[in-house]
Amino acid sequence: MDLAKRLEDAQGRAFVFQVEAFWRECLDRDSCALELDLIQTMLTPERYQLIAHYQRLNQEWQQSLGSTSLSDFATLQARVEEVKRLAQQTWGEAANIVFADEFAVYDFSLETQQLATESPDQFVQSYRHLLNQWHKSEAAIGLVSSAAKYERGLSLIPHSYSQTQREQVSSQLAAMYLSDAEANDIQARAQQVAEQTTQTQSYQQQLERLKRTLEQQRQSRFANLTDSEWQQYYDDQISEFRISFFSG
Structure with a gap:
């Protein structure tokens, strides 16, 4: 049966x-x-x-x-x-x-902690050695694909590494686990995220400057407006800023 x-x-x-x-x-x-x-x-x-x-x-x-x-x-x-x-x-x-699968994930996670003390020159080699030891449990720990191995390797890079060292290890991981097309795709996505982050930071900075300017104007040239009139003006200025920022 x-x-x-x-x-x-x-x-x-x-x-x-x-x-x-x-x-x-x-x-x-x-x-x-x-x-x-x-x-x-x-x-x-x-x-x-x-x-x-x-x-x-x-x-x-x-x-x-x-x-x-x-x-x-x-x-x-x-x-x-x-x-x-x-x-x-x-x-x-x-x-x-x-x-069985959960215990494998737990045990693998515990073993990855040893990578925190590896030097940048030894990190990728030690990571590959660890994956070889867990080869029979790849499905259980979610590391069947090369892309998954690359992403997990990235997540395990020690925070103590300098930016240069992190980039060095990232490049080595990409060379080991990604095809050229996959590497280019990931690089493009990373660039997009970086640009969005920069744009968000710029937006927040400019918005805060506008709010401070409006607060100053409320105390001076717009002091005679009622609260409702001021709120309407304030909302209009914020709305115009958003439209201008994201359309330009």
């Missing part, structure tokens, strides 16, 4: 998808007890118990996680250890099935 095989073989997100689909559909048909009986002989006892009690265990897990403040744990390692402890407490050994 294909369903039983999928439920028996799946791990992590794939298992959660299969088991939740099983329960959703059998509840709609009001036939869960019957369908569990049908697949029981095709499952290992451990896997059957997990599927049969999944609804209750998942509810207990959500309650357990919801009552825990992970922000109380100062380090990533402490938070990961607490999540794993809670998962084992609720799911037992089955936690390694249900959370």
